[in-house]
C-alpha cells in the first residue's frame with residue numbers, strides 16, 4: 001500500500017445529496033481532504049460550496065451520503081461539541097460576540113466545564129497562551145467587535161484549534177482583506193500547515209488557489225467535476241471546469257474605450273471632504289465617467305465613498321449632485337437626489353434577507369412605483385424577473401427569499417437594486433465581492449453599460465480587474481489622495497502607489 005493510503009483522510013464526504021425544496025444544492029458529491037494539505041474548493045455562485053461546508057461542519061444534515069473524520073463516522077448533529085473537536089469554519093461574517101472581549105469569546109461557555117468555574121484571571125491567561133502558541137498577536141481584553149477582520153479571523157481560527165480541531169474551513173477569507181493582510185493570512189496558513197493544520201479554502205480569486213493550495217476540487221451545478229493537484233490544472237482549465245464551457249475570460253479595459261466627451265458635464269462633486277479616516281478629499285466625476293478609488297483598507301477609500309452616498313456625515317466639505325448640495329449624512333436624501341449605491345456590507349446595509357428577490361431589487365424605488373410606497377406585486381414580479389435575467393441571478397424565481405441565495409447571487413441582487421432607480425450617480429463599493437469569475441465579467445459589463453448611459457460612477461475596489469473599468473483611478477493613502485492614474489496604468493505602478501513603496505525600493 002502506498003503511503004497516502006495508510007493515513008486516513010482528515011475528512012471524507014461520500015455521495016452527499018442535499019435539496020432545498022425544489023433546488024438541488026448537492027448531488028452525489030464526494031470530497032476527500034488529506035492531512036496537512038490546503039485544499040481549495042471552487043465553483044461558480046450557487047454551485048454548492050457553502051452547502052457542502054454546512055454539511056462538513058455539522059450545521060445541516062445530508063439527505064444522502066456520509067461524512068467521516070479520520071476514518072471514523074461523523075458525530076450525530078446533536079453532538080455539536082464533538083463536531084467542534086474535528087472541524088470549524090471561519091466565515092466572512094464574524095462568529096464572535098462583539099461586546100465581549102477576545103478572551104471571553106475564546107473561552108465562552110467553557111468556563112464551568114468539569115464542574116469548576118475558571119476565574120477571570122485564569123481565563124485571560126489561557127486566552128493569551130492560546131493566541132501566543134499559534135503566533136496570534138491580539139490583545140485579549142479588546143472587545144471582539146473592535147477587531148480588524150484579519151485579527152478576528154485569527155481569533156476564530158485559534159478558537160477552533162483550542163477545541164482540538166485540526167481541520168479548518170476558510171470561507172472566502174480574503175474577501176475583505178487588503179493585499180498586505182492577505183499575504184499575512186497566507187503566511188500564517190503555511191505556518192499552521194507545517195504544524196499539522198489542514199485547510200479547506202474557498203475563494204473566487206483563482207490566483208490565490210495557486211498561491212496557497214496544493215489540491216483543488218471544483219463543483220459545478222451541485223456536482224463534483226474535478227479534484228486534482230493544482231500544478232496539474234491550468235487557470236483556464238480551472239475556469240472551464242467551473243463553467244462547463246471553453247473560452248476563458250475577458251475583462252474590458254477603460255483604455256480601449258472612446259475618450260469622454262470634452263464637454264461632458266460634472267455630475268458628482270465632492271469638495272474638500274474630511275471625516276473619520278480621511279481629510280481634504282475632492283472628487284469630480286463627469287457624465288459617463290468611471291472614477292476608481294484604490295487604497296488599503298486603512299486608506300479611507302471606503303469612508304469617502306460612504307460619505308458620498310450619505311452613510312457618514314463629513315466633518316468638513318460638501319457633496320453635490322448636478323450642482324445641488326446634498327444634506328450631510330442622509331442616505332434617503334442622497335437616493336432622492338439620484339445616488340444609487342452598492343454598500344460595503346451587503347448583509348447589514350444591502351439586503352433584507354427574509355424578503356424576496358423582487359422586493360429587494362425594487363426596495364429603493366418603491367415610492368416611485370406606486371401609491372404610499374407599495375408597488376403592485378405584478379410590477380415587482382416583472383422587475384424581479386428582469387433582475388434575474390439581467391444580472392444572471394441563479395434562483396428558483398423572483399419570489400425566492402434572498403436568504404436562500406448563494407453569496408454571489410445576493411451581491412447581484414444588491415447591484416440590481418442600486419441601478420433599479422435609474423440613478424445619475426452610482427457608488428459601488430467592492431461590487432464584485434464574492435462573485436464568481438464568470439459572473440464578474442457580466443457585472444463589469446453592467447458597469448460599462450451604465451457608463452455608456454451617461455451615469456457618473458464612483459468605483460471603490462481592491463481588485464485590479466474592477467479598477468480596469470475606471471477612466472482614472474485615485475489612490476488614497478492615510479486618508480488623502482496621493483496619486484491619480486489614467487486608464488491603461490501598469491499594475492505595478494498602481495500597486496506601488498497603493499502600498500506606498502517606490503517601484504525600485
Ligand SMILES: Nc1ncnc2c1ncn2[C@@H]1O[C@H](COP(=O)(O)OP(=O)(O)OP(=O)(O)O)[C@@H](O)[C@H]1O
Pocket residue numbers: 020023024025043044045046047048049050051052394395403404405406407408409434436
Ligand atoms: N437555505 C436555503 N434555502 C433555499 N435554497 C438554498 C438555501 N441555501 C442554499 N440554497 C441554494 O442551494 C444552491 C447552492 O448554494 P450555495 O450557497 O451552496 O452555493 P455556493 O457555491 O456557496 O455559492 P457562492 O459562491 O455564491 O457563495 C443555490 O442554488 C442556493 O440558492
